[in-house]
Amino acid sequence: MSKLTYIGACAASVALAASPVAYAKDACTTVVCLYGEFTGQGGGSSCDSALEDYFSIIDYHNGHIDYSATPKDRLSFLNGCKTAGSYPSMLNNSFGGTIK
Numbered sequence: 001m002s003k004l005t006y007i008g009a010c011a012a013s014v015a016l017a018a019s020p021v022a023y024a025k026d027a028c029t030t031v032v033c034l035y036g037e038f039t040g041q042g043g044g045s046s047c048d049s050a051l052e053d054y055f056s057i058i059d060y061h062n063g064h065i066d067y068s069a070t071p072k073d074r075l076s077f078l079n080g081c082k083t084a085g086s087y088p089s090m091l092n093n094s095f096g097g098t099i100k
Contacts, residue, residue, distance in 0.1 A: 027080035027088075030054050034078075034091040054078070055100045071096030 033047035034054065043050075057077055059069035074096050078088030 025053050026050065027078055028083065031078055031081045031084045031087055031091065034095060035087065038091055038094055054095070055098065058099065065099060067097060070099075 029047075030050040030053055033043040033050040036043040036047065037051070054074060054077065057070065057074045059066040059073055061069070071092060075088060075092040078084070078092055081088065
């Protein structure tokens with residue numbers, strides 16, 4: 001089983017075990033939902049609040065978006081999911097600098 005397939009299987013099992021409603025500020029739900037976005041599968045409306053939790057983390061410096069601090073704070077949030085291994089870094093590398 002390839003590493004990416006294993007990740008997908010783990011993410012799917014976590015998603016199936018979780019409630020169909022994404023709860024605000026749950027780092028593990030956010031990791032699962034970002035993984036769905038990363039693989040192009042998305043998570044549907046049940047991921048809306050989890051993705052909003054992540055993308056709403058925006059740092060400002062002197063009234064302007066701080067494009068250096070924002071990804072760091074987003075990664076810190078994702079690292080709150082202690083069971084996600086190295087996936088927070090992988091996902092944050094893809095989405096950390098995205099401003100929605």
